[in-house]
Amino acid sequence: MNKRDFLKFCSAAVTSRVLAPLAAWASSEKLKNWAGNVEYSTENLYAAQSLDQVREFVKKQSSMKVLGTRHCFNKIADSTQQFLSLKEMDKVVALDTEARTVTIESGLTYGRLCPYLDSKGWAVHNLASLPHISVAGACATATHGSGEKNGNLATAVSGIEIVNAAGEVVQLSRQKNRQEFLGAVVGLGALGVTTKLTLDVQPSFQMQQYVYENLPLSELKEHFDGIESAAYSVSLFTDWQKPRINEVWLKCRMDQSPKFDAPAEFYGAKKAARNLHPIVELSAENCTEQMGVPGPWYERLPHFRMGFTPSAGKELQAEYFVPRHNAVEAILAVQRIGDQIGPHLMITEIRAIAADELWMSPCYKQPCVTIHFTLKQDWPAVSKLLPVIEKELAPFRPRPHWGKLFSIPPSQLHSVYEKLPEFMALRKKFDPQGQFRNEFLNANIFGAVS
Ligand SMILES: Cc1cc2nc3c(=O)[nH]c(=O)nc-3n(C[C@H](O)[C@H](O)[C@H](O)COP(=O)(O)OP(=O)(O)OC[C@H]3O[C@@H](n4cnc5c(N)ncnc54)[C@H](O)[C@@H]3O)c2cc1C
Secondary structure: OOHHHHHHHHHHHHOOOOOEEOOOOOOOOOOEOOOOOOEOOOOOEEEOOOHHHHHHHHHHOOOOEEEOOOOOOOOOOOOOOOEEEOOOOOOEEEEEOOOOEEEEEOOOEHHHHHHHHHHOOEEOOOOOOOOOOEHHHHHHOOOOOOEOOOOOHHHHEEEEEEEOOOOOEEEEEOOOOHHHHHHHOOOOOOOOEEEEEEEEOEEOOEEEEEEEEEEEHHHHHHHHHHHHOOOOEEEEEEOOOOOEEEEEEEEEEOOOOOOOOOOOEEOOEEEOOOOOOOOOOOOHHHEOOOOOOOEEHHHOOOOEOOOOOOOOOOOEEEEEEEEHHHHHHHHHHHHHOHHHHHHHEEEEEEEEEOOEOOOOOOOEOOOEEEEEEEEOOOHHHHHHHHHHHHHHHHHHOOEEOOOOOOOOOHHHHHHHOOOHHHHHHHHHHHOOOOOOOOHHHHHHHHOOOO
16 A cells, blocks of 8 residues: 555545544555555554544554554554554644643644744754654654754653553653653653654744765764764765765754854865755755755755655665764774675765653663665665674664664663663553554563563
8 A cells, every 4th residue: 555545544534433444445555664665464554533532442452553654664663453543633732832832643744743833933953854754653763853962853842642551641741750751752652652742842943054075084084073063953975985975964053153154165075066865866856955045944954855755765774873972983884894885775874963861762861873874675685784784883882763674683772771671661551461562562672571
């Protein structure tokens, strides 16, 4: 089932007054994720329109998962029994300008939230490379953008409403029940159904985006901190084929001080003379405006524009977080195996993310740099390549992105998440029978633990 059919079926379901089963697909195509590399294990998909419908549905299930916008590359969202879609629960509940927060229903995407916020004079602090994803799915997996002072997208959450396995509505907030809140925000879909989120907002701001080409690796080695601090958000794109970074994307706030004055050369890289795609051969039509053209935050922070296919489309993705203080060493380690990566790679992106306090965030108490791989959709080859990359990064105790592909064994994962025991206890409290667990969570996190 392609994306258009999926959305059509969801809309059809919510026109009925009761929860409507969508098992009888008219299409013979299977329900898949965005990239098409994961075929979900069931096509039983229910769409809810209200909190009461969510509660009613949850109480009847013994095993289920919420399906967001299906942008994960692994099976974290998979279910063998039932899916629940909150796509139609996508309203802005309240914009509180005094408290500087917005409360939303969790089916909302950033693509719809951001123009609304901007029209009211507000903004969120950061966005991922694409706006197409649901806020709830993004926060559940610690999705991030870039910027050394910017936490991942989940760090904007100040309140969360969850329907637990008993069908009870639990409200947690940064102020009132801080410990459970810190455990629940990056909840990996394991605690229940997130029905509402409250996000911090700030006054809307304008940005300019500049791209530079061919930054020598020697400059990166010497001036990594200077490069990362040059703009609000910095992305480094490389194919590892030469000792250089192919493209440096600098996203500058126009209220940034000191202002980025966009010199012709940036640490040896040359200012691009036209808009570029991170994969230079692809058309920049899908990309957000560059060349220093001023524009609103939500049309500069993502790389890809709403209404266009983000990234390359037919691809696989993997991404590893390493401690910021190991960034240069880790980049050089991957550069050394560039020849092995090259044949399978479309592009790598390197980003910086601030530390946070969310238990299952890869940036828990640790500022990080991420090394991301957009790979050709050839799983047999990629499945052999990932352990090679992971071996090179092993000295830096890498944490994989929860929504992307990896082969790091569970024992290693457990050793880098110091709050995992507390998260397991929280999961047991919210979901004693494991209704929201699936094969991915059992294999990577919960193991045989009941
Ligand atoms: C082209 C592309 C570009 C990307 N760029 C970035 C990037 O720049 N940065 C980055 O960090 N990641 C990026 N990603 C990864 C992606 O954004 C995340 O993995 C994110 O989880 C996607 O959200 P989703 O709603 O599509 O998740 P889904 O795959 O639908 O679900 C993810 C998890 O969230 C859970 N979930 C979703 N909604 C709820 C809910 N309401 N209640 C409880 N659990 C819920 C699901 O059960 C599942 O466990 C990219 C992915 C693609 C395809």
